[in-house]
Amino acid sequence: MHAIVCIKQVPDTTEVKIDPVRGTLIREGVPSILNPFDTYAIEEALRLKEQFGGKVTAISMGPPQAIEVLKEAVAMGCDEAILLSDRAFAGSDTWATAYTLSQAIRRLGPFDIIFCGRQAIDGDTGQVGPGIARQLKINQLTYVCKIQHIDFDKGEIRVERLLEEGREVVESRLPALLTVVKDINQPRYPTFKGIRRASRMEYPIWTAKDLEGANPAYFGLDGSPTRVVRVFTPPPRSGQTEIIQGETVQEQAAKLVEKLLAEKII
Amino acid sequence: MALLQINREECIGCEACVAACPFGALHMDEERKAVVDDKCTACGACVDVCPVGALSLPEVEAPAAGLEQYKGVWVWVEQLRGEAGSISWEMIGKGRELADQRKTTLTACVLGYHVEHIAHQAIAYGADRVILVDDPVLEHYRTEPYAAVLVDLIRQYKPEIFILGASTRGRDLAGAVATEIFTGLTADCTGLDIDPETGLLRQTRPAFGGNIMATIICPNHRPQMATVRHRVFEMPAPDHTRKGEIIRVNPHLDEEAIATKVVDFIREEGQVNLADARIIVSGGRGVGGPEGFEPIRRLAEVLGGAVGASRAAVDAGWIPYAHQVGQTGRTVRPDLYIACGISGAIQHLAGMQTSRVIVAINKDPEAPIFKIANYGIVGDLFQVLPALTEEFRKRLHK
Missing domain, CATH: 3.40.50.1220 (TPP-binding domain)
Incomplete structure (x- = not known):
């Protein structure tokens, strides 16, 4: 069994501050972390390896320092890790990112399953997973909260997908790409042995040249149909907070209900 | 028809491609040359292993036609068990505005099985035209057939703007379609408007956990695609006297060719859809x-x-x-x-x-x-x- 996990280094968006004058993101001092959804993707791949044998390859695209998230993946138990890093990839939108990752995946040799997190917490698009699946012409199963059944010999998979109305059970064929939600598992912590292994490992860095046969016109900004034209801070929530006072909770409740009925939202 | 090209002169009959094909689409003919059948998905696994470079795939094509050929605003109307999602009517309401600003028509794409009633609803909510694709294969939403149908329709009709609800289905589908078409897609928009100078769709969305907003355009590819969050745009009031055109399209889908099957749907008791909840x-x-x-x-x-x-x-x-x-x-x-x-x-x-x-x-x-x-x-x-x-x-x- 060969599972591939696509992971991303993201700024911890809960630590992001806004420059109040220029209205831009202050990135200095914001810690970079492994995208939280990707930890579930890694965990699920590792569980399959434990059950069926084989290997798990982690792959990421980003600046050289993104090696840190690959180290984390290896410390958790991934066998190999590859970084795609090149100035030529800079400015990639989701289309170009999916193209570049899929080109690299093709060069990793045969695979049975690809895992991605539901979305990355910086861009929040959730588009790269489906993009990779389409580039590789394999089945995509998004928002997966459980693998009910998997048989690599027969090429079968049955999963539950968490939709707005409930959980949809679908069967499909392998190889397939799964994007996973938090509900799927409880990710493990890196072990001491894993951390040691991760710190000693070599991390191949693939550049555009290594993706021989790929069309360079589809890398980076050239391969990105979208352009960001403006970035701004969202308007703050307007209005003050009104704290409802009262002698008794009944009085507070009555006052609050009165106000909410006046808002005409109920 | 398979996209894979096989150069018979160069093929040496080594069968490396046959072994590499995940879909069993390749075999050797009586002259010991590789031949491909319709199971081929153009995944390229064989292209990489062929030692003599006898196999090739066409490159992903950028829109060959001029951008001005792309006209009209499209909305995908999603449905579950024959019932349209309210998010789709919000899209129709916004799509109507965008179409009026661009002085063009609004088309609703209704895919499903026994869903003609939704086509009429779409007109009542504001569509000028409905492309109705009614087929048993489309009964449940599945990425492969839905994406295939929409990709074909987009290539044929060339819409300028295509918006979908940012539901789990909408995001699943939009990502697949935009990749195939090679166009831009902006996820989870909370604002859409037309730039009065360029006529481009300005797509505004939150990023970095809602810390910033970004406005995104798609200048050189069509259609300009976006998914839009639930409950951002007003639900329009239906007008059942509105008239519109319904175009019925036969998708020529083959259930056998689709790998994914929906086998069950598990609803939690008493669970209310958070996305739709007021x-x-x-x-x-x-x-x-x-x-x-x-x-x-x-x-x-x-x-x-x-x-x-x-x-x-x-x-x-x-x-x-x-x-x-x-x-x-x-x-x-x-x-x-x-x-x-x-x-x-x-x-x-x-x-x-x-x-x-x-x-x-x-x-x-x-x-x-x-x-x-x-x-x-x-x-x-x-x-x-x-x-x-x-x-x-x-x-x-x-």
Whole structure:
């Protein structure tokens, strides 16, 4: 069994501050972390390896320092890790990112399953997973909260997908790409042995040249149909907070209900 | 027809491609040359292993036609068991505005089985034209056939703008279609408008956990595609006297060729769709345990709302993940959000801070949730909630 996990280094968006004058993101001092959804993707791949044998390859695209998230993946138990890093990839939108990752995946040799997190917490698009699946012409199963059944010999998979109305059970064929939600598992912590292994490992860095046969016109900004034209801070929530006072909770409740009925939202 | 090209002169009959094909689409003919059949998905696995380079695939094509050939605004109308999602009518309402600004037509794409009634609804809500693809293969939403149908339609009709709801289905589908077409896609928009100078669609969306907003355009590819969040745009009022054209398209789909099958749908009892909910009552660490959600459920029931939860409550195992609101759960935008025993961590705020009215109930007057709430009650939720439920019951069910 060969599972591939696509992971991303993201700024911890809960630590992001806004420059109040220029209205831009202050990135200095914001810690970079492994995208939280990707930890579930890694965990699920590792569980399959434990059950069926084989290997798990982690792959990421980003600046050289993104090696840190690959180290984390290896410390958790991934066998190999590859970084795609090149100035030529800079400015990639989701289309170009999916193209570049899929080109690299093709060069990793045969695979049975690809895992991605539901979305990355910086861009929040959730588009790269489906993009990779389409580039590789394999089945995509998004928002997966459980693998009910998997048989690599027969090429079968049955999963539950968490939709707005409930959980949809679908069967499909392998190889397939799964994007996973938090509900799927409880990710493990890196072990001491894993951390040691991760710190000693070599991390191949693939550049555009290594993706021989790929069309360079589809890398980076050239391969990105979208352009960001403006970035701004969202308007703050307007209005003050009104704290409802009262002698008794009944009085507070009555006052609050009165106000909410006046808002005409109920 | 398979996209794979095989140069018979160069093929040496080594069978490397046959072994590499994940789909069993290649075999050797009597002259020991590789031949491909319709199972080929053009995945390229064989191209990489052929030692003599006898196999090739056509390159992904950029739109060859001029951008000005692309006209009209399209909306995908999603449906579940023959019932259209309200998010689609919100899209039709916005699509109508965009079409009027661009002085063009609004087309609704209705895919499903026995869904003609939805085509008529789409016209009532504002579509000029409906492309109706009614086929048993399309009964349940599945990526492969839905994407295949829409890709074909886009190539044939060349719309300028294509918007979809940012539901799980919409995001699944839009990503597949935009990749195939090689066009830009902006996810989860909260604003769409037309640039008066360039005529381009300006797509505005939150990023970095809602810390910033970005406006994105797609200047050189068509259609300009976007998914839009639930409950951002007004639901238009239907006008059943409106007239429109319905174009029926036969998709020529083969169930046998589709790998994915929907085998079951599991609904949790009493679960209300958070994305569609107008009112959400949410519980956090302060509810103290699974039974602490009881007063929350009772209030939600009286209000006809849904039950939400913070990450703390979900991680403690008090309520299933499907209820989680916030960065690693769902993003919601109800008219009324009542946060009970939720301190208001930034990850939670990212998922609900665009709600119209926010009410916070918390023992701790310093809880950050009070900073973004419109109304707050400092107190014990186990006393406040029953009082509130009783008061609403009196006022609403007289």
